Amino acid sequence: MALSRQHELHRRRQSRNLGLGIVLVAFVALIFGLTMVKVSSDDFTLPLNDRFDPEVSG
Amino acid sequence: MSDASLETDATPLSATASQPQEAGFGDFFALLKPRVMTLVVFTAFIGLIAAPGGVHPLVAFSAVLFIAVGGGAAGALNMWWDADIDAVMKRTRKRPVPAGRIMPGEAFGFGITLAAFSVVMLALATNFFAAGLLAFTIFFYIVVYTMWLKRWTPQNIVIGGAAGAFPPMIGWAAVTGGVSIESVLMFALIFMWTPPHFWALALFTRTDYDVAEVPMLTVTHGRRSTRVHILVYTVLLAVLAVTLGFTSVGGPVYLAGALVLNARFLKGAFDIWRRDEENAEADNYRVEKRFFRASLFYLFAHFGLIGLEVALAPFGLGGW
Numbered sequence: 001m002a003l004s005r006q007h008e009l010h011r012r013r014q015s016r017n018l019g020l021g022i023v024l025v026a027f028v029a030l031i032f033g034l035t036m037v038k039v040s041s042d043d044f045t046l047p048l049n050d051r052f053d054p055e056v057s058g
Numbered sequence: 059m060s061d062a063s064l065e066t067d068a069t070p071l072s073a074t075a076s077q078p079q080e081a082g083f084g085d086f087f088a089l090l091k092p093r094v095m096t097l098v099v100f101t102a103f104i105g106l107i108a109a110p111g112g113v114h115p116l117v118a119f120s121a122v123l124f125i126a127v128g129g130g131a132a133g134a135l136n137m138w139w140d141a142d143i144d145a146v147m148k149r150t151r152k153r154p155v156p157a158g159r160i161m162p163g164e165a166f167g168f169g170i171t172l173a174a175f176s177v178v179m180l181a182l183a184t185n186f187f188a189a190g191l192l193a194f195t196i197f198f199y200i201v202v203y204t205m206w207l208k209r210w211t212p213q214n215i216v217i218g219g220a221a222g223a224f225p226p227m228i229g230w231a232a233v234t235g236g237v238s239i240e241s242v243l244m245f246a247l248i249f250m251w252t253p254p255h256f257w258a259l260a261l262f263t264r265t266d267y268d269v270a271e272v273p274m275l276t277v278t279h280g281r282r283s284t285r286v287h288i289l290v291y292t293v294l295l296a297v298l299a300v301t302l303g304f305t306s307v308g309g310p311v312y313l314a315g316a317l318v319l320n321a322r323f324l325k326g327a328f329d330i331w332r333r334d335e336e337n338a339e340a341d342n343y344r345v346e347k348r349f350f351r352a353s354l355f356y357l358f359a360h361f362g363l364i365g366l367e368v369a370l371a372p373f374g375l376g377g378w
Contacts, residue, residue: 012082019083030120034183037114 081164085154089137089165090130090172097357098129098225104361105226105244107368108307109233113184120183121232125225128176128192132199132221134169138162139204147266184232191231195224209271212278219252220245226361243302247360250295254288254327255353261285261330262343262350285331288349292327296320299360309377311370312363323356 038044102125106118113121137144137155145156154160160168173196181189203218211217223245230241260267260276261284267274275284299320303313326349333345370376 009080012080015082015084016086019087030116030123033116034120037116041114 079158081154081159085159086168088154089134089160089168090127091133091136092130094133094222095126095130097222099126100358101244101248101361102126102225102229104365104368105229105241106232107229108240108244108364109230110306111233113233117183118232121180121188121229124176124180124183125192125228125232127172128180128196129225131169131172131176132196134165134172135196135200136204138165138169139200140208141165143270143272147270149263149266180228180232185235187235188228188231191224191228195221195228198224210273212273212275214273215256215275216253219249219256222252223248240302240305240307243298243305244307244361244364246298247295247302248357250291250298251353251357254291254295255350255357257284257288257291258330258346258350258353261338261346281335285333289327289331292324296324302360302364304378306377307364307367309367309370311376312360312367315363316360319356319359323352326352 099122103118103122106113106121137153141155141162144150144153150156155162155165173193177189177193177196180192199218199221203214203221207214207218226244226248227237227241230244231237257275260274261281267277271277275287279287299316300313302308303316308316326345329345330349338346367376
């Protein structure tokens with residue numbers, strides 16, 4: 001049996017790869033959206049160490 | 059991975075070609091127990107929208123999604139541990155692990171990764187309390203229920219049912235960061251509903267649990283005792299369900315609906331209680347099967363009524 005032949009195994013593997021790809025793209029979009037929501041909220045503050053301090057930075 | 063396409067001396071490609079064992083995307087999705095997940099998603103969502111305050115819709119969506127993923131992870135770990143039981147039960151033998159499409163190690167890796175992922179993501183999206191509750195739920199379902207109680211005590215369903223009862227509490231905690239009487243009562247509603255639901259199933263799938271040697275109440279205490287237990291738990295459930303109607307998540311609509319639903323459910327439990335095996339076998343467990351189907355509607359309807367109270371609130375009609 002030639003490996004190039006389209007087989008049930010290949011179809012299953014393709015469905016798995018395609019499904020995983022869609023899940024990953026959706027996850028990236030979700031994290032981007034969540035980040036935008038978090039940084040846009042009124043009570044958002046940077047952690048103390050990351051705040052801009054003019055005296056320290058000169 | 060179960061790479062069945064690799065040609066080796068032991069498993070030539072021609073031999074595996076007739077019986078493909080490579081898992082597709084759907085097999086991994088089936089590991090998450092999607093039907094159970096619908097209950098998790100729905101109850102978590104209701105817990106979240108009924109909670110005082112509110113969160114951004116995307117945060118709410120993420121919270122429900124990660125709670126569902128956590129529930130799915132617990133399902134995958136359950137299928138990994140229970141593969142031997144699933145293989146002998148008619149109802150479960152076609153699941154991906156007993157059917158050989160997914161190796162037990164794959165199911166474990168998939169489940170444990172998703173479990174960690176869901177807890178961390180819920181913590182980042184909402185708060186640590188909700189994430190801690192989710193972590194505890196997964197631990198409870200896998201270690202306390204699946205590994206310990208399920209094969210040891212006929213009370214497996216009673217205590218193990220707590221795992222399925224946590225989602226509305228987690229949804230509530232995602233908004234409030236804590237626990238309240240309302241979220242505890244929503245938890246209690248599912249907790250008390252689980253035993254009669256599964257015992258009704260055990261009454262008409264009798265051979266499955268016998269063959270798998272799972273100590274269900276029907277096997278250890280007999281079927282008469284199971285019928286009594288169903289009635290007692292349904293009475294306690296009805297009290298809880300109606301009590302929930304007097305809290306801040308209830309209201310006249312919920313209370314009216316709950317009274318009707320519980321009257322019908324009690325009637326079903328009473329019918330099961332007064333029957334004997336001879337009657338049940340004569341009509342192929344018609345009453346038990348009807349009660350089981352009604353139990354699915356019962357739970358969705360109660361949480362649907364809580365959701366309806368929330369939806370009516372902006373019009374001045376929801377709540378007390």
